[in-house]
Amino acid sequence: MANTSLPVEHVGDGLRTARAPRAPRALLLAQGSNSIGDGAFYVTSALYFTEIVGLSAARVGAGLAVAWAVGSIAGVPLGALADRRGPRGTSALLALVTALAVASFPLVGSFPAFLAAATLYASAQTGLAAARQALLAGLVAPAARTAVLARLQAVLNAGLAVGAALGGIALHAGTRGAYLTVLALDALGFLLCALLLARLPAPAPAATGPVPESRRSGWGADVLRDRPYVLLTLLNAVMLLRMPVLSLALPLWITQRTAAPGWTVSALFVLNTVAVTLFQVRAARSVTGTDTAVRAVRGAGAVMGAACAVFAVTALPGLGAGPAVLVLVLGSVLLVAAETRHSAGSWQLGLGLAPADRVGAYQGFYGAGVPVARTLGPLVVTTLLVGGGPAGWLLLGGVFAAAATATGPAARRAARPALRPAPVPAR
CATH class of the missing domain: 1.20.1250.20 (MFS general substrate transporter like domains)
Structure with missing residues (x-):
């Protein structure tokens, strides 16, 4: 197999691709944009669905368990979609779908609707994680990937902490409007994430020559x-x-x-x-x-x-x-x-x-x-x-x-x- 690594240059604390010198920064901004909203959502979602929507705690727990179980299965075919169609477009699309899933939560009024929205959210989140990794692999040189992932994790934690503090304000208010503001913040965060990912350059193909049949029609x-x-x-x-x-x-x-x-x-x-x-x-x-x-x-x-x-x-x-x-x-x-x-x-x-x-x-x-x-x-x-x-x-x-x-x-x-x-x- 031909060497598929992009040209690299020494920058800062590691190597990065010469073709996409700003890719790590854009990935960090995308991570930060959605992690703040997610932090607020994580600390308020259970009370929103129980106190505002009126679902029982047992149903909320069961629905989330089913949603994340489906999401864990959906990650492979959605990741394969990134391999077939390109990780940039796929990750941007899945970030947009996640935003739409969050935006649908205010419309939830029953357990079936909650289960459908939560499953869409979990599946899109899992697929987005896989597509982002594929995008990073295509834009960041191998020697720098772990360092970039570490910075992404640090930004994720910082964003979640800020979001959790904002969510705490919503919990203190305890009103429907406060909870809806959190959902809007999370949806807008994923929308901004989609825009940032879409502006990145498309990674070079991972291999030269004809595309393998498994990548054209297989699902991973x-x-x-x-x-x-x-x-x-x-x-x-x-x-x-x-x-x-x-x-x-x-x-x-x-x-x-x-x-x-x-x-x-x-x-x-x-x-x-x-x-x-x-x-x-x-x-x-x-x-x-x-x-x-x-x-x-x-x-x-x-x-x-x-x-x-x-x-x-x-x-x-x-x-x-x-x-x-x-x-x-x-x-x-x-x-x-x-x-x-x-x-x-x-x-x-x-x-x-x-x-x-x-x-x-x-x-x-x-x-x-x-x-x-x-x-x-x-x-x-x-x-x-x-x-x-x-x-x-x-x-x-x-x-x-x-x-x-x-x-x-x-x-x-x-x-x-x-x-x-x-x-x-x-x-």
Whole structure:
């Protein structure tokens, strides 16, 4: 296969494409534009649908679980669409569809309508993530991708924090108008994102010569035949169980199993958000290839295991409120260190080990770990931790360490060309 990398030049903290020297900046602006609205939406959506629309909490939870399950499946064909039709146009289109999905929420008045709108939202979001990755792969040189992704993550966290603060204002007001303002902000954010992505240059084709038949009429199903990559994706999904640990398990654990005051929950969330925003780029600097990515993930698994052991200590009898808070802060610092290292290694492996002409489909599959962690993760972590107590923390820490250790062999197998499946011709 011909070398498909675009010409590169040294700029700032890494390499970037000479053809699209401003691509990283535009991608950052696009990320920031929709993350602020999303932050406001995330903190207000549950109360909007229960208090304003009138749905029960159980129906809202079930609808979101179904929506994200469908979205995780839709990511592969939507990513394949980016491979076939071009990631720039596809990502802009999916950002526009996401904006339309958000704009449809004020029209929701029943559970079926909510389920339809939420499914469209989740599917478009998942497909957008895959198409964006394919767009980044086409516009940013391989040596700079992890650094750019780290900056995108930092912008995402900062945007979510700003959006959450705006959402807090809407929650304080508690009126229908306040909630509708949040929805309008989120829809406008995705509309601006679509405009910014559409203005980027089209990436060069990933391969020269005739377009493979699988790219003309296939929908990315060949990723399921790539067993090393499938295994890598499953291991990454296990590592992503760290997400409900912060958002769900720790709040329940703190209030039910420790002497720490309730405000500790919000304090730890702020600590995590600020720390990831400040240190994600630094954590990604040493990740430049498969070997360094494997080391980052393996180290992250070990640190996650240590964080789980620290959290288990907070349930010891006689541990007062002050010491409990200090131990929880220590565990949260370890969790941040693990999160930033795992993110950097995961980005490099997921993007770097995807075939150049099928990045969208592969990223659609790899990215399914996020909605899976969002839907199944709460059940897993609450069963282990709230039900199992300190032993559950130790077991979860062992699972993290085992998954991280297994990532190395899986990544090395996925990097061997002889083990990669050929594109499946359409029938």
